[in-house]
Amino acid sequence: MPSICDRPAYYTDEQWEKFRFVAETKETPFLVVDTTIIRRNYMELMKNFPFANIYYAVKANPDAHIISLLNELGSCFDIASIYELDKVLSLGVSPDRVSYGNTIKKAAHIREAYNRGVRLFATDSEADLRNIAKAAPESKVFFRILTEGAETADWPLSRKFGCQPDMATDLIQLAQKLGLVPYGISFHVGSQQRDISAWDAAISKVKYIFDWIHNETDIKLNMVNMGGGLPAHYITKTNEQEIYAEEITRYLKEDFGEHLPEIFIEPGRSLVANSGVLVSEVVLISRKSRTSLTRWVYVDVGKFSGLIETLDESIKYPIYCDKRGEVEGVIIAGPTCDSQDIMYENHQYDLPLSLSIGDRIYWLTTGAYTCSYSAVEFNGFPPLKSYYI
């Protein structure tokens, strides 16, 4: 059973003090994000993947503070919709540093992105490719392929996106006929991917497509977009990013030699997750019968206010609270009138017996996929607030 964790090691005393000041003086629930951690994460990614262009996956946390900081640091941006595009452009990002990475998009939105200067689009189907050819003529396109690894990713992204390699080779040739620039291949091995060899299999597929296209056509592909998938540290163990980088670099060099094509990475979770702590309060503690051995702890944040990645208990956030002493496993649930709004029941967290109503519960590593997923008015609760320090 996961037990209460210590204060996160990546916070300095000073950062922790600053965080505690905000955490203790506002009404819960809210997320507190420390952008110095995102800056550090960006530097670490640059150090670990010195050959890669970094495209931040905006969907992980689209807050203006984060986009502005990453823009300043020289990052590029992977957007999922014209609304995210609006946001990054309004914050001064140049459209030539934006990739429209969603393969599911309306023709009108492709046109709008093109009109605003975007010239790089992902695709995985003929219908979308034809839309891009019409609405964004002569743009660069990259082709998303299906990958394995869903079993070892805590938040898989397979099945819905990507096509089989032989279909990708058809699309590449069609793109050229339609006047587009076939630029590269992309994949996403699944978010929070714990098995590094998932990249090995994906890179081999990409190499196969590069070779086939090179041998059978006059097209030359230039780019490999490795998507996201690099992990954050939750309860379930993962390797350090440095180990991922060493292995992935080795896979790339084994397949492509020393002269790598252009490499893109699209970090979301690995860039912002550990910058955030979600602060909640215990609303109620109860048992379901006189003799029940299990306590239910209801808090003021739940699946509909930022913790949707607890679906199927997929992501197990480290939890911190000030109370210590004897513990017992409890069920943790959210505040809404929806029975899905239970975060952890199979994985009962060991919380202190002395925990009482009004105590604060801190959800660590919640900087990614929380605020952007929060409902706007379910049960009348407002969307999750955030504070930037």
Ligand SMILES: *Cc1c(COP(=O)(O)O)cnc(C)c1O
């Ligand atoms: C969600 C997503 C990402 C980010 O993935 P993480 O696992 O959070 O790093 C990157 N690229 C694409 C296309 C995505 O859909």
